[in-house]
Amino acid sequence: MKLRDTLSRQLQPVTADDSGVVSVYSCGPTVYDYPHLGNWYAFLRWDLLIRTLRADGFKPVWVMNITDVGHLVSDGDEGEDKLAKKARSERKTAYEVADFYTSYFLEALKRLNFTAPDHLPKASQHIEQQISLIEELEKKGFTYLIDDGVYYDTAKLADYGKLAKLDKEGVQAGARVEFNPQKRNATDFALWKLTPANQVRDMEWDSPWGKGFPGWHLECSAMCRHYLGQPINIHAGGIDHIPVHHTNELAQSEAAYDRPLAKIWLHSDFITVNGEKMSKSLNNFYTLEDIEAKGYDLRVLRLAVFSVRYRSLADFNWDMMEAADRRLSRLQALSARRYQLQGAGEADVLASRLQTTLEEVGRELADDLNSPKALEKLDEVAQGLAAEKMPDAVKPHLEAFIREVDEIFGLKLSELADLRPEQRELLDKRAAAREVGDFNLGDRLREELSAGGIKVLDTDYGQIWRPS
Ligand SMILES: [Zn+2]
Incomplete structure (x- = not known):
């Protein structure tokens, strides 16, 4: 299986350890609100990645973090913590907000029939690992302390910004004038933010530098290493993570431990809604509830997401949901044939057609997750067999085919019941x-x-x- 690695800008073969384990880390939700479609697109694409790895004979170990502290409104080091802000507006504690949206998220993973991640670690429960990562960086001379926290000195890492091909001078020159004047470089970022002397936060911890909370990027580096070691096989996230979040994760992990963070960096492209950028003002941040309110089964959303390759810009609209709905119907029709086979006859030709289709689907997905092509292969067989006579002997082959399609795409076609x-x-x-x-x-x-x-x-x- 090959995937397009963002760092090398090339297709790279997926590698595993000696026992076939492929370690995968994907950046998860910040639990201060309901995830919108853009979030779900990325998460579902990684669900397909894990399922494909498994179908390919690998043993994926998947870590998806839950960000419940440290993600500031600006995505950089400015502004308020997203959770603290929400807590204030809802008159709750940050912990209450985190608990509420974490429970919602975990339940939603089940509703969408996600393959269960092996670990869903919360940032707030891995403070120790984050502090020891800062200490490692401190020992190596990558940090400095200013009034509001401990920062990473990006000038100290020779290839800082390589993931995004950042033009460091350009970033410096273009930095907003109001950026923290104590910072040495515009690209420097907080590892540990100190709680101001006159404040108390819901989420704050003691550290060698004073009471405060970890920077957002730090949790991913620390938890990635804690659960998967370093380097991991695949690190995944949205393309919006490339210039700051992943650039900084990479900088921390590589500086602290002198080896690559990940062998392959995978990035999911943006989505638009009806051709427009998602935005608060256009009120097009659809949630799962919006999809269901329109009468769609969430399996239709899975098919809609997979109808576009993960690294292509996807446009979400109700027409494409209709097309995905028809696709699900065709596959359901094929699944229903298990209950209506038509007596004696040879199964060889049909069995080999089903087998060939699975092989083609596998080939397309192994080619940098070409899910739209893989789904076309399923369409061809579902349409081709729609009115074809199926003898009893096809049954085990059809059942195995449906099971395999379910394993890869998570469509629960096997659960279709016979007529009452x-x-x-x-x-x-x-x-x-x-x-x-x-x-x-x-x-x-x-x-x-x-x-x-x-x-x-x-x-x-x-x-x-x-x-x-
Ligand atoms: Zn991350």
């Missing part, structure tokens, strides 16, 4: 009516079935039903 007895009865009645030429009754029964969510297709060898 009363639906079966209507279907049999309809067959009998058509047998004796009573097409009026046949049509009425078709409508009745349709009202109950079952569509019927007439073929040369009888009726085929599928969920609508």
